Amino acid sequence: MSEERIATNLRKGVLEYCVLALLSHGEKYGLELAGDLTARELIASEGSLYPLLARMRENGLVEPRWDTSGTGRPRRYYAITQHGSEQLATFTRVWVSLGAQVDALLEGSR
Amino acid sequence: MSEERIATNLRKGVLEYCVLALLSHGEKYGLELAGDLTARELIASEGSLYPLLARMRENGLVEPRWDTSGTGRPRRYYAITQHGSEQLATFTRVWVSLGAQVDALLEGSR
DNA sequence: ATTGCAAGTCTTGCTATACAAGGTTAGGCT
DNA sequence: AGCCTAACCTTGTATAGCAAGACTTGCAAT
Numbered sequence: 135m136s137e138e139r140i141a142t143n144l145r146k147g148v149l150e151y152c153v154l155a156l157l158s159h160g161e162k163y164g165l166e167l168a169g170d171l172t173a174r175e176l177i178a179s180e181g182s183l184y185p186l187l188a189r190m191r192e193n194g195l196v197e198p199r200w201d202t203s204g205t206g207r208p209r210r211y212y213a214i215t216q217h218g219s220e221q222l223a224t225f226t227r228v229w230v231s232l233g234a235q236v237d238a239l240l241e242g243s244r
Numbered sequence: 245m246s247e248e249r250i251a252t253n254l255r256k257g258v259l260e261y262c263v264l265a266l267l268s269h270g271e272k273y274g275l276e277l278a279g280d281l282t283a284r285e286l287i288a289s290e291g292s293l294y295p296l297l298a299r300m301r302e303n304g305l306v307e308p309r310w311d312t313s314g315t316g317r318p319r320r321y322y323a324i325t326q327h328g329s330e331q332l333a334t335f336t337r338v339w340v341s342l343g344a345q346v347d348a349l350l351e352g353s354r
Numbered sequence: 355a356t357t358g359c360a361a362g363t364c365t366t367g368c369t370a371t372a373c374a375a376g377g378t379t380a381g382g383c384t
Numbered sequence: 385a386g387c388c389t390a391a392c393c394t395t396g397t398a399t400a401g402c403a404a405g406a407c408t409t410g411c412a413a414t
Contacts, residue, residue: 135303135331140257140338143371146400147253148346155353165362174345182401184364189400193245207394209364221245226350228250234342235284236258240336243265253400256368256371275391292372299371312385317391 150175150186151225154218163209178199182236187212194208195221196234248288252284253285259337260296262286264328267306273319297322305331 149171155163156170164184171177190196197220202208214222252302259281266272268278274294300306305328312318324332 135334137334137338139370140335141342142401144338145258146256146281146344146371147250148342149401152346152349153404155349158353163362164364174349176345177401179404181365181403181405184399188364206360206411209362222353224245225250228247228254229346229350231269232251232254232258232285232330235286236262236339239265239284240339241379243268243332248397253373259372272391273391278391287372287376289373290392291374291394292378303397316382317389319370319391 135231141175142178145182148229149176149182150190150195151222151229153183153186153190154214154222154225157196157212158222161211161213163201163211165209167212170244190218194218249271250331251285252288255292258339259292260300261339263293263296263331264275264288264305264324264332267285267336268332271309271321271342273311273321279323291336304328 152171152174153167156167162170164187165180165189168177168183171178171183177183187196187198191198191212194215196212197215199211199213200208201211261289262281262284265279266277274297275290277297278290278293279285281293287293297299297306297308301308301322304325306322309323310318311321311322
């Protein structure tokens with residue numbers, strides 16, 4: 135199994151909350167998010183992001199807004215909702231707990 | 245999204261290497277592994293484990309051995325292979341790296 | 355004007371994983 | 385013989401990330 139495939143599987147279920155964490159600082163538009171996530175090696179392409187944003191919109195985690203005022207093409211800015219903030223807090227708990235279990239196992243295997 | 249569904253997604257791609265880490269201490273049989281993983285809340289049922297063990301067998305990460313000597317029904321013991329050890333090391337690198345990125349994002353969102 | 359390019363959003367088809375539920379086999383105990 | 389449990393495995397489902405590319409719109413150069 136290549137490093138890339140390992141990373142792909144690890145990203146499952148994490149990406150959604152990384153988006154929420156990024157948005158907790160203020161709204162961002164699609165490609166801007168993609169850039170941030172790519173820099174952190176949290177996505178491999180935009181093909182993950184846009185379907186994810188659509189799901190998050192449907193689930194009320196983010197609220198989009200078209201911005202046509204600026205220069206260039208219209209951008210769709212996303213803001214985190216109250217519900218999104220709550221889910222981020224829940225995720226953080228689960229992440230910390232599960233991460234500790236995995237860390238313990240990996241420690242023990244060395 | 246419930247805590248359980250969050251955890252389910254987080255487990256994807258992690259479970260395989262938790263099994264390898266457990267086996268790095270010595271061979272174990274199926275239900276024994278299931279017990280260890282359940283205690284750590286790393287699986288929700290055996291329905292994840294047996295298909296995973298079959299895949300790992302096919303990929304040469306583990307080497308099974310039937311043991312009919314003891315009392316009770318025959319058990320299938322799994323041992324980690326050389327290739328499995330290498331994959332575990334690779335996973336550890338990816339896990340640490342990706343985990344640090346996620347931790348940084350979650351830290352920043354508080 | 356027209357052509358070309360780049361930014362930006364979104365879609366399609368694919369693969370892989372965890373899970374729930376249940377089926378199967380074999381030994382031990384009464 | 386009959387039941388219970390340990391232990392193993394199978395089937396069907398839902399979902400997530402990804403690669404590749406389609407579509408649209410503004411801008412810049414020719």
